[in-house]
Amino acid sequence: MSTENAFTIINQTGENILVAFISRMTQLETYAWKVVGPSQDHPHIEPFPKQMELVTNYYPEGVSSEGPYGGKQTDSVWWDTIKKTPTAYKADWNEAANKVDVKLEGENHNGADISIENNSGSMIYVHPKFGSNEYIPPITLIAFSTANYQFEWPMSVAVVDGYSQYCPPNGELYEVKNKLSDLSEMLPGQTVVITGNLSEGYQLEVS
Structure with missing residues (x-):
């Protein structure tokens, strides 16, 4: 190897x-x-691993939160662990599909490795995964808030x-x-x- x-x-x-x-x-x-x-x-x-996977758990409107591992989960987005370019993501409520979408927004300029903006109107839980394991505990974002995260x-x-x-x-x-x-x-x-x-x-x- x-x-x-x-x-x-x-x-x-x-x-x-x-x-x-x-x-x-x-x-x-x-x-x-x-x-x-x-x-x-x-x-x-x-x-x-050359990329970190970010998946997000969320609860649709009217569904009570049961913590970071319940509810529904978004598709994955990825962060490059080789280039380590500061990256911004945005979580939006998709009205037509009745779900949360997390999308890459581009480079962020606040000095943090990743910036995640929650525009979904509900609490979300972002899980950074390094290979098959979670890298850190879930990042919790309340509705209409932004988290800037610096990986050690x-x-x-x-x-x-x-x-x-x-x-x-x-x-x-x-x-x-x-x-x-x-x-x-x-x-x-x-x-x-x-x-x-x-x-x-x-x-x-x-x-």
Whole structure:
């Protein structure tokens, strides 16, 4: 497998470890796009999707919201993870089809990676998906509002000892409980070598 657009992990700890690809951090939570268990015998290669898929859940007028994974879902739109051009999207109510449409509007100029304008008149939930998994928790937009979102990049990796795994309809999402190493920033095409051990600590070297 080509490693040009992939993350490579080399586990030299002599232990079975878990490595998280950290995609979002708040004061209370740490979310991971994936948590993997790299082999001690050969490198772990994690492919890097070239596009991020954005799908939106919504509730038609008169239907009560049951959260970000219910209701109806729009067709996908895409964000280029290679070029990373700041992009604007607009969610409009399609009166003739009785549904919400999300369309690419073009480049945005507010400094954020994506701008999403909700003109549908109802709350919507936008799900950024990286490959088959959700990249971050859903982005919630109330009616007639705009969200500007900056993805944390480069992605960070860390050794972790546990996580909660959610399996919503749009793909898995991980919430990391405890980090056992410092965070190391990592780009596709790079390799991280992990050394150390649980008792003395882990070291990550990215090259």
